[in-house]
Amino acid sequence: MSLSREAIVEGLRGILGPEAVVTDERVLVENSVDNFRKLQNIFDVHVMPVPAAIVTPTNAREVAAVLTWANEHGVNVIPKTGGTATEGGLESAVPDSVIMDGSAMNEIVKIDPYNMQATVQCGVPLQVLEDRVREHGLTTGHSPQSKPVAHLGGLVATRSIGQFSTLYGGIEDMVVGLEAVFPNGEICRIKNVPRRAAGPDIRHIVIGNEGALCFITEVTVKLFPYLPENNRFLGWTLMDMKTGFEVLREVMVGGYKPSVARVYDPGDAGLHFSHFAAPDDCVLLFMAEGAEGIAKATADGIQAIVDRHPECTQVPSEYIETWFNDLCWGPDKILAEDERIRQTRNVNRTTEISADWSSINDIYQAARQRIIDEIPDITMMGGHSSHSYINGTNMYFNYFFNVVDVGPEEETEKYYLPIISIIVEETLKRGGSIVHHHGMGKARAPWVRDEYGSSYYMLETLKTSFDPNGIMNKGTIFPI
């Protein structure tokens, strides 16, 4: 028999003490959604189940105690740190869930410049860590748009990627070790080593688990030299995305590792580059960084490749540098966007996928056209590729629509989910992945079996083995 809301709160207070159990109704309501249903918070119209409490443990033992208790009583636990999730991973899908907020675990445990790694608790904001390691002339190399707000635990849990990924990799390439707590209370530490071949790489059970298997309490990430004085910026305008994808492919196949390699379609370019790009222009841009010789060789190599494409028109590098300096989204931009949505009911959403070079342009073209044709009230349908690999790239669909004739709580059903559905369908049809870096959350969980195919057996076994009672973040990755 499931516990009552009061019994859940009482149980949690017994474990952590009353100060670590938040039951303020207003706070709970606001935490019933994440950015997937952000209109509910912006317009203060809430329809999701309200969590029973938010708990703020301060160490792994407290996390273990709460999880053990929740596992015993069948209480759904939603792991959270910075709260920048965009795919519903932090939504309370069932009533009386408990949000386990790791933001109180915010100690930088160790910065080790000699071994080029830093160990932090899950609630350390990435910006704080980045600022601290910069004092040593180092960088994490991780720079998602959410850097000013996101915390390390959540970034690892959602398999985050940063804007410099083509050089530094995704978070999975940066994490060398970690500590995580499983629903039965087991505290597991994966040691920090450069590499090992002692069986499967179990880091990947934890990285990207989205709180559906365990709670991450500590991570150790790689560090890199920070040499911004060597940064080089390159940019071009061009007439079509196909050429842009082709240039990106040639750069990757050529073995170059720019930190930023992007191509924007005209709609998306119009949001950032309208002061130098014509309305029908795509924009191709790169940033090379690292040691002086490497940055120069990278920039020279890219220049030579693009020079072979006379349809690309070079723009002053200062244009790209200015754009680069205003990349991240802090609280000021988030508040400004919320106000714009409140006044105009014009909403910006994004969906990211990946595919090989043969398919990416077809997916982009097909999904874009279908969305324009099939979804009402679209005001901008565009996107860009921003993370490239030797065998393919991602597509970050960026779109706006007016919310018309429905309440804020119906926005996802009328617009957002149908758009996601089109992008997912067109991606699966061509063998791509339906999620590049936002995580499955609850938004794309319905397609998890299609995404995994026969390998779903392996994924499902992880869930049933580590979380046999299904108390970890119900509905995330694995649909209810």
Added chain:
Amino acid sequence: MRIAVGFKVTPDFEALRAADWARVAAAADAEGRAQATRYVRRVFGVFDEAALELALRLRDARADDGLPTGLAAFTVGGPDASPFLHTLQALGFDCLRVDPGGGPASAADTAEAAGALDFAPAATAALVAACARQLGADILLLGERGGPGGSGTVPFLAAEALGRPCVTCVTAIEPAGADRLRVSFRADDGPVRALTAPPCVLAVGNAVVSMLRVPTLKERLAVRDVPVTQFTAADLGVDVGVALDRAPAVRSLEPVDRSRAGIVVTGATAAEQARALYEGHLRARLEAL
């Protein structure tokens, strides 16, 4: 009723990070203002954007009462205004662009002339008044202040040129029958709501509604081939040559320091923080009132 809204496309200096200001300032020193702003995306002037949305809302409200309203929008500037005019066409405005260069000027010359007009409010007002006449506007709606260099005098000067009354600091406009409007504005002694009869000039200030709605892609496609009416200053019978010649040259640009001192109020609980805020920072001020 025909409403014409004058708007200005301005560089979004707010989007510039500190690191980029040095580049902008250096370009201003070396090449002049127009070149300095090439690193910066363009936006509607903030008060102009509010004026445009208020015009749309007034049109919609009058339509609910069965009253027709014609909307027009105009700007003085170069081709970089085109995307903005296209947006307004999609929202239902008839659009007009005035090239201040006065002839077959290059884009750079046009941009330089438009920039020079930032510091020539009388010439700008003459162009604005001419546009209002050209468009047959019963109501001329303007933002009360433009972007960089905005003196805040253009609405007054345009009203004088047109021989119409001018209401400033407008915050809301509502229909009041077929031929009149109910206008809310801020006066020295507080907010005022009054009936106004066209023709008049309304200068929009800190309106609660400050952001322009967004047209759909289909609305944009529907007007893709609709041309924007273009005039030169000479076509409108306005000589801006003297004003441009006398306009001050921009020698440097620098950001306005809007940083404010901050104190982090600490306390283990929200109650403790509130107490610290009150005792340490509010109590003395409140008692002094």
